[in-house]
Amino acid sequence: MNNIDKRELARAIGSDTARATTWGLLATVALIGGIFIGSRGLRDFDPALVSYAGATLFAAFGLAYRFSMWLRRPPTRLYWYRGWQIFTTPGRLGKNVAHLFQIFISNFVFQRFIERRSHMRWTAHWFLAWGCLLAGAITFPLSFGWIHFETERTSQEIYRAFLFGIPVGQFPIHSIMAELAFNALDIAAVMVLIGVFTALWRRGRDHGAMAVQQFADDLMPLILLFAICVTGLFLTASTHLMHGLHYTFLSQLHAITVIVTLVYLPFGKFFHIFQRPAQLGVDFYKQAGKEGEQAVCIRCGTEYASRMQMDDLKQVQAALHIHYQLVNGSHYQDVCPKCRRKNLALTQDNMWKALQVKGEGF
Amino acid sequence: MIKEDFFIDYSRCIGCEACVQACGECDTHRGVSMIHLETIERRDSVQTAPQICMHCEDPICAQVCPADAIKKTPDGVVQSSLKPRCIGCSNCVMSCPFGVPKYQIDIDQMMKCDMCYDRTSVGKKPMCATVCPSGALTFTTMQEIQRTRQGVPVNEWKFGAEVVHTKVYVMVPPEVTHVDIGLIQIQTTAAALPSDPYDVALMLEN
Numbered sequence: 001m002n003n004i005d006k007r008e009l010a011r012a013i014g015s016d017t018a019r020a021t022t023w024g025l026l027a028t029v030a031l032i033g034g035i036f037i038g039s040r041g042l043r044d045f046d047p048a049l050v051s052y053a054g055a056t057l058f059a060a061f062g063l064a065y066r067f068s069m070w071l072r073r074p075p076t077r078l079y080w081y082r083g084w085q086i087f088t089t090p091g092r093l094g095k096n097v098a099h100l101f102q103i104f105i106s107n108f109v110f111q112r113f114i115e116r117r118s119h120m121r122w123t124a125h126w127f128l129a130w131g132c133l134l135a136g137a138i139t140f141p142l143s144f145g146w147i148h149f150e151t152e153r154t155s156q157e158i159y160r161a162f163l164f165g166i167p168v169g170q171f172p173i174h175s176i177m178a179e180l181a182f183n184a185l186d187i188a189a190v191m192v193l194i195g196v197f198t199a200l201w202r203r204g205r206d207h208g209a210m211a212v213q214q215f216a217d218d219l220m221p222l223i224l225l226f227a228i229c230v231t232g233l234f235l236t237a238s239t240h241l242m243h244g245l246h247y248t249f250l251s252q253l254h255a256i257t258v259i260v261t262l263v264y265l266p267f268g269k270f271f272h273i274f275q276r277p278a279q280l281g282v283d284f285y286k287q288a289g290k291e292g293e294q295a296v297c298i299r300c301g302t303e304y305a306s307r308m309q310m311d312d313l314k315q316v317q318a319a320l321h322i323h324y325q326l327v328n329g330s331h332y333q334d335v336c337p338k339c340r341r342k343n344l345a346l347t348q349d350n351m352w353k354a355l356q357v358k359g360e361g362f
Numbered sequence: 363m364i365k366e367d368f369f370i371d372y373s374r375c376i377g378c379e380a381c382v383q384a385c386g387e388c389d390t391h392r393g394v395s396m397i398h399l400e401t402i403e404r405r406d407s408v409q410t411a412p413q414i415c416m417h418c419e420d421p422i423c424a425q426v427c428p429a430d431a432i433k434k435t436p437d438g439v440v441q442s443s444l445k446p447r448c449i450g451c452s453n454c455v456m457s458c459p460f461g462v463p464k465y466q467i468d469i470d471q472m473m474k475c476d477m478c479y480d481r482t483s484v485g486k487k488p489m490c491a492t493v494c495p496s497g498a499l500t501f502t503t504m505q506e507i508q509r510t511r512q513g514v515p516v517n518e519w520k521f522g523a524e525v526v527h528t529k530v531y532v533m534v535p536p537e538v539t540h541v542d543i544g545l546i547q548i549q550t551t552a553a554a555l556p557s558d559p560y561d562v563a564l565m566l567e568n
Contacts, residue, residue: 207389208390212441212480275429275447282449298545310456316426322425323522324459327544332524332545338400340459342402344541
């Protein structure tokens, strides 16, 4: 790499970092604003949960920072742009929204694409995902002061729920609803533990998974989730079975596990939760590609991909300084993968033939 | 551990498909064969050629991946796409200079040869090289390949102006230092030929 390239690279990295930092700060400020407004000027904010809210602010900064850096990669940026462009195309929008709903149900709610990989993987992932989502749907609004509970002023037997300070419902404290509300996090913990144990079972027996798995990427997230669930369930056990024994210590221990996980959120495997929805955009991209003009291989003359994708790839390759232009003026991207493979063997053939022509053959 | 490398010699392939069958036994992609076995010009020749992943030093498949889903191990093996990240866009399939990655439509994910990482990471040979009877696919030491072959192994390729270095070597005539890929046109293309429902060669080609 020459000096000019190095300077360009340093400038690009500097500008990407500044942009990502700005997005990170914006996300943090937006969340602070959301907490302030949603908790009615901190009136509903529970100071006991401030450490959770603080860790979430850090996670928000990290997630926005990493997301921005991810979007700066030329292929990601182009797919992001194309995905939105195709999705919002006038005349297709209605159809696209309906299709989006369909793939949301299939890919997100039921996670069918994971089921097709393996039933055990799907079981683990479904319980992990929905257990975490249920827990997140409760703890984030609680720690932000967006939801809170109070007993009815006239009756200690009635519990009232508030969302952004607005009463949204009430229930007797000895009702099924109350049991569900008070134990929702325990239910979530059990769901996550089912997922954790299934995942560990698979990772401990599947030779393929064992060969490629890495501690930091594949096992650490499971350990963190296990720690959160177990310490959370200890709190319930302490309250109901042990007359509050060591409750303060256990609650601090639980807080530490949650905070560590929130801080880890933008950097490790959990980032895929925010990255994965990009798949929805690719679905529209593929559909538009199928309906559009097809690229024809310059070697065998058969259609092998969408013209749009090949043209986009050439742009991406140019941005990445990948130079596929051939000496005869054609472009290697216009050769289908099958012909590329055949061409490799023929090239080797030609080398030996050239040697024979020179009379040096074996 | 003795350092062994992968050597590919297309000209030795006899098309027995042992590699194709053995590849499916690999634990990291059980039941799914990742190797390509191409018939070169079925009508005129019995020539076949295997293609495994060449494990580029700076893999183009990883560079063009929008999801950043393709990673290389510290020992230089380019892995299949990470399952949580791969969005099934096929950018890697279309950009790989060697035409290696396969898009698995049923699971909406890219998979590829990972040099039998369950085996090579513990000092065993990859499945395909273990069963190849002709030495088209060989996993051995550099000294052994130099001692037993007439050609020399190289791992530098040029695709137009793009220079690619790979972990896997290809056998070429002596004094050749790199493989310069020019487009070798075929005499007869499937698309150009008149359709013939009884053309077995064409059926096999497809």
